[in-house]
Amino acid sequence: MEEVLNGHPLRSYDLFRMRPHVFRKLCNRLREIDLLQDQCNISVEEGVAMCLYIFSQSARMRVVGDRFQHSLARVHWWAKKVLRALIGLSQTIIKFRNRGNVQPEILDNLKWFPYFQLGLSYRGRKSTLTQNVLAACYHDMMFTFVCSGWEGIANDSRVFIDAVTRAEHAFPMPTDNKY
Structure with a gap:
């Protein structure tokens, strides 16, 4: 994770469709409003990265599990957790305009x-x-x-x-x- 986020910015964009600074802000925001926390020896950054990798690369969970060296159950759990957190985040940042x-x-x-x-x-x-x-x-x-x-x-x-x-x-x- 650190190699991707601290490396060339285009590598992060290619893997997660997000620049490193945007990725970090997203993870920090999810932590701040208590939608995600580090769990089961997996950081929020790694959990979000697994989920974004699935979305951006249309990758199967088995491929993500192999790439991140986690079990299929753990990848599935984090993907579901991150998706729910993103939905929760959307309720705080998407505001309807005055009609x-x-x-x-x-x-x-x-x-x-x-x-x-x-x-x-x-x-x-x-x-x-x-x-x-x-x-x-x-x-x-x-x-x-x-x-x-x-x-x-x-x-x-x-x-x-x-x-x-x-x-x-x-x-x-x-x-x-x-x-």
Whole structure:
């Protein structure tokens, strides 16, 4: 562990998809809010590393057990424990924003409801039910435009061109100095 975290930063990123300083901050934060503690001769850092290795490399637990020299049961226990800790951490760092700044046209459910109604079911090339939906949003991830109802085998560019050119869709075109 120390060799990876104290070595070249790209090695840590390749193995855990996280830079060493971010990895250490994550482990320290999990300790601070008492979501993880060292247990069974395995440090929080090693437990988090095993879990991140599973996630980032799509590795089987047997491979992780061999790489970290721990039993399969111990790897499974830590993976479950770290996953629960990350879920617990998410509740402290993910905050919903005030919805007071939502555009009035989006709040008007009656206007936007037809775009979310399911149209006729369409069969794709593998006989599955499919439907294309074009959605646009601001940089703050708030939807500004939704066009649904195109059959699933329609080309994406065809759906986009239709949404931009047909006036009844009222596509929100950016101004000249915006993109």
